[in-house]
Amino acid sequence: MSIAYVVVTLLAAAMAGFSAASVFLRAKWVVEPLADYGVPRSWWTLLGSAKAAGAAGLLVGLFVPVVGLLAGVGxxxxxxxxxxxVIRARSYAHIPFPLVYAAPVVGALVLGA
Incomplete structure (x- = not known):
């Protein structure tokens, strides 16, 4: 296991965890766009839980690689x-935001392979 893999995985987990916490805490800068995109409010906790589970899975994956792989793919x-x-909502200026969060996850998957 390389240092780069550990660092990128920790970054990916931190970013996914931050994103999950932002949904759980109903941060205005997160939930307003969700509402604008037409994401039902009843889904928000589930979406935050999925991100939190992914973040936890990435951390567990440092010790159990298959869990990290599955969490990363998820x-x-x-x-x-x-x-x-975001594309369906025609909010094209917001496309980079999920990509910024996905980038370290992809990096962790590549480095872990």
Whole structure:
């Protein structure tokens, strides 16, 4: 296990965890766009839980690699879905935001391979 892999995985987990906490705490800069995109309010806690589980899975993956792999794939799919949601809402200026969160996850997957 390389130092780069550990650092990038920790960064990815921290970013996903921060994103989850932002949803749980109903940060205005997160929930207003969700409402604008048409994401039902009843989904918000589930979406935050998915990100939190992904963050935890990445951390566990440092010790149990298959868990990290599955968590990383799950987070990449989650953020791909976020990009699709933003595109469907025609909020093109917001496309970079989920990509910024997905980038370290992809990096962790590549370095872990």
């Amino acid at each position: 987070l990449v799919l989650y953020f791909a879905g976020a990009v699709i949601t």
